């Protein structure tokens with residue numbers, strides 16, 4: 576597989592996120608400002624608690640998406656295959672990383688193809704809004720068809736681009752392109768951020784363009800501003816330092832977006848979701864599913880597929896217990912339970 580700037584950058588990201596601190600302890604997701612209410616008499620057996628969810632017409636046993644990370648090199652291809660087969664075994668969804676590398680050189684497609692190890696899992700393609708504009712609707716469709724994806728994610732990352740010395744500087748025309756993609760893809764289009772969150776205003780405009788699935792990817796988890804700052808030097812690195820912490824905390828993004836778009840839109844809560852309890856809080860705030868990227872990559876890196884499987888099992892056990900302890904038989908029931916919101920999150924939600 577040929578190397579160039581795109582694939583070198585993707586491998587540098589894999590190195591940095593597994594060896595450096597890229598999840599600053601502040602700012603936070605603000606999920607610590609969300610409290611579920613304990614039910615001392617649940618009148619349920621743990622076995623009957625149903626954690627299943629639906630995405631792109633398929634049933635998942637857990638409301639979880641392993642969100643987009645990588646592709647384009649042999650090493651990235653190995654990560655994709657491990658995580659996709661994990662998704663298949665646990666009936667969760669899996670997203671490949673940006674298919675830009677594949678659009679630039681077709682021979683790199685193999686590193687994004689996971690259908691042989693994940694024949695029935697929900698697989699999600701991925702492309703940035705700028706590359707999608709260059710490729711057009713048919714070009715994006717070819718990327719998705721080439722990997723047999725169930726849905727296609729369009730990622731938004733203006734803050735990251737602005738820190739990359741080689742990144743984009745012109746972000747005009749995004750809604751027009753999104754509307755064209757939504758027309759072509761219908762419910763199969765997902766629009767996601769990459770760690771800075773979606774505001775209710777952007778979410779509402781995306782829904783007006785026809786988008787029916789959103790992943791907030793809020794502030795508080797992997798910080799791409801931090802990753803790019805580590806890759807940069809001189810003035811570019813300093814710009815990264817001074818913008819670090821930019822974004823909408825995940826809890827504020829999920830709750831305000833749900834309020835803005837109503838019940839008909841599939842909403843994924845990601846960005847700093849690390850436990851089944853945090854996923855339960857996100858569901859109680861209105862999310863349909865949670866998403867997680869870095870923790871599973873790190874588990875895989877540290878202890879192979881067994882460690883990644885164990886991380887998923889713990890996530891599932893804690894989520895199931897959180898449902899039982901709130902007296903909820905299903906995610907729909909959890910969504911109707913009261914939640915106590917405190918501190919900074921209340922201030923965000925009062926303003927958004």
Ligand SMILES: Cc1cc2nc3c(=O)[nH]c(=O)nc-3n(C[C@H](O)[C@H](O)[C@H](O)COP(=O)(O)O)c2cc1C
Nearest residue numbers: 642643644672673730792796797846847867868869
């Ligand atoms: C190594 C790495 C590479 C990523 N590459 C992409 C990408 O190509 N496309 C994308 O939409 N998001 C990408 N993301 C963002 C994740 O999908 C996710 O939105 C973000 O990391 C927040 O989730 P987390 O805190 O659970 O890691 C990447 C994340 C990581 C850690």
